[in-house]
Amino acid sequence: MKYYLVAxxxxxxxxxxxxxxxxxAVDGEAxxxxxxxxKMEAEGGELVKHYADMAFMGFTEVVLNLRTIFKNxxxxxxxxxxxKPEVLIxxxxxxxxxKIAEFAKANGIKVCYYISPKVWAWNQKRVLKIKKVxxxxxxxxxxxxxxxxxxxMKVDYxxxxxxxxxxxxxxxxxxxxxxxxGDEKMIALLPGSRKQEIERLLPVMLSVTENYPDYTFAxxxxxxxxxxxxxxxxxxxxxxxxxxxxxxxxxxxHAAIVASGTATLETALFKVPQVxxxxxxxxxxxxxxxxxxxxxxxxxxxIVNKKIVTELIQEDCNTQKVxxxxxxxxxxxxxxxxxxxxxxxxxxxxxxxxxxxxxxLITGYLK
Numbered sequence: 073m074k075y076y077l078v079a080x081x082x083x084x085x086x087x088x089x090x091x092x093x094x095x096x097a098v099d100g101e102a103x104x105x106x107x108x109x110x111k112m113e114a115e116g117g118e119l120v121k122h123y124a125d126m127a128f129m130g131f132t133e134v135v136l137n138l139r140t141i142f143k144n145x146x147x148x149x150x151x152x153x154x155x156k157p158e159v160l161i162x163x164x165x166x167x168x169x170x171k172i173a174e175f176a177k178a179n180g181i182k183v184c185y186y187i188s189p190k191v192w193a194w195n196q197k198r199v200l201k202i203k204k205v206x207x208x209x210x211x212x213x214x215x216x217x218x219x220x221x222x223x224x225m226k227v228d229y230x231x232x233x234x235x236x237x238x239x240x241x242x243x244x245x246x247x248x249x250x251x252x253x254g255d256e257k258m259i260a261l262l263p264g265s266r267k268q269e270i271e272r273l274l275p276v277m278l279s280v281t282e283n284y285p286d287y288t289f290a291x292x293x294x295x296x297x298x299x300x301x302x303x304x305x306x307x308x309x310x311x312x313x314x315x316x317x318x319x320x321x322x323x324x325x326h327a328a329i330v331a332s333g334t335a336t337l338e339t340a341l342f343k344v345p346q347v348x349x350x351x352x353x354x355x356x357x358x359x360x361x362x363x364x365x366x367x368x369x370x371x372x373x374x375i376v377n378k379k380i381v382t383e384l385i386q387e388d389c390n391t392q393k394v395x396x397x398x399x400x401x402x403x404x405x406x407x408x409x410x411x412x413x414x415x416x417x418x419x420x421x422x423x424x425x426x427x428x429x430x431x432x433l434i435t436g437y438l439k
Contacts, residue, residue: 073438074156074158075103075157075158077105077108078106078160078162079163080168080169082123084187085109088112089112089114090233090427092115092117094430094431095434104116105120105151105157121147126165141168153179157181158181159184159434160182161184161185161186161434166191174201176205177204183207184207185202186430188211188216192219203224203225208433208437210228211228211229212426215374215377217229230425230433231425231426234334237319238341256288258324260325261328262331264294264335267297268352270305276349276394279394289310291312292321295315295316299313318338323342327346328347329346331350332348332369332370334371336348336371343414345406347382347384348369348370348384350386351385369383380414
C-alpha cells in the first residue's frame with residue numbers, strides 16, 4: 073500500500089514516525105512518501121519537504137509568510153497527484169492539512185486524519201467541512217468523540233500517542249551524576265521549542281529562581297537552539313540547561329513551570345505539579361480572545377473539564393503570580409490536590425497503543 077503523510081511541525085514528525093512504524097508492522101509492503109521531519113525519515117520512505125520550512129506560529133507570522141505557505145500547498149498537491157497514493161494521512165497542522173484534504177477528496181484519494189484539528193476551540197462550523205473532506209478521523213483527546221457526535225460525525229478515539237512515548241521511556245540512572253545536578257529538589261522550566269515562546273516565557277520563568285536557593289532549576293532546552301542562545305537569557309543564574317532530556321528532567325522534577333501546549337499534558341502524565349504560562353503577540357492574543365470559545369488553554373484542564381492547573385496568560389504571566397503559584401504547588405494541600413486530580417486525568421486518557429490502534433484501523437478501512 074502507498075501511504076502519503078503530511079506533518080507540519082515537530083510533534084507531527086514524532087507521531088508520524090510512530091504511525092509509520094506501526095503501519096509497517098501490519099502492512100509488510102507499506103511504502104511511504106511524506107512532508108515531515110528527521111524522525112519520519114528514519115523510518116524509511118521519501119521525505120519531500122521538512123517541517124522546518126512549514127511551521128509558522130500565530131496569526132501575524134502566518135500572514136507574513138503567506139507566499140511560502142501557498143508555495144508549499146502547491147508543491148504538496150502536485151506531488152500527491154504525481155505519486156497517486158492509496159491513502160493520504162494528515163497529521164494535525166489544520167491550516168495546511170484541511171486544504172490538502174479538500175484537494176485529495178476532490179481527486180478521489182481516501183483521506184485519513186490523525187490528531188484532530190482543535191475545531192472545538194474556535195470556528196466549530198469547520199466540522200461541516202471536515203465531514204465532507206475527511207473519510208476517517210482519529211482523535212487523541214477523549215472529549216473530542218462527544219464533540220464530533222454533536223455535529224453528526226462518527227470518529228475513532230485511539231488513545232493519546234504521548235502515553236506510548238512515556239510507556240517506552242526508560243529513565244537514565246546516571247542522569248543526576250551526568251548533569252551534575254546534586255541532590256537538591258528540582259524545578260523544571262519548559263519554555264517551549266519555538267523562538268517566540270522562548271523569548272516571551274523564559275525570562276519570566278527565570279525571574280523567580282532567586283527566590284528558591286534550596287532548589288535546582290533546569291531548563292528543558294530545545295535541540296534546534298544552541299547553548300549560547302539560551303545563555304543570553306540565563307546569564308549568571310544558577311540554572312542548568314538540558315538538551316534532549318525532557319523526560320529524564322520530568323522524571324526527577326519536584327515541580328514545573330510549563331509553556332501551554334503538549335508539554336502540560338506530558339508534565340501531568342509524569343505526575344509533576346505545574347504552573348502553566350503563556351504569552352502571545354498583542355495582535356494574535358486580541359484576535360484569539362475574540363474567536364476562542366474554550367474555558368481553558370492547557371490540555372490538562374480541557375480533558376478533565378475543570379481547573380486542575382493554574383493558567384497564567386498574557387498580563388497574568390509575571391514574576392509575582394508565577395512565584396505565588398509555585399509556592400502553592402511545592403508543598404501543602406494544593407500540591408496534594410493536583411496530584412489527586414492527575415489520577416482522574418490518567419483514567420480518562422486510557423491505555424497506551426495509539427499508533428498501533430490507528431494503523432490497524434487505517435489498514436482495516438482500506439480493505
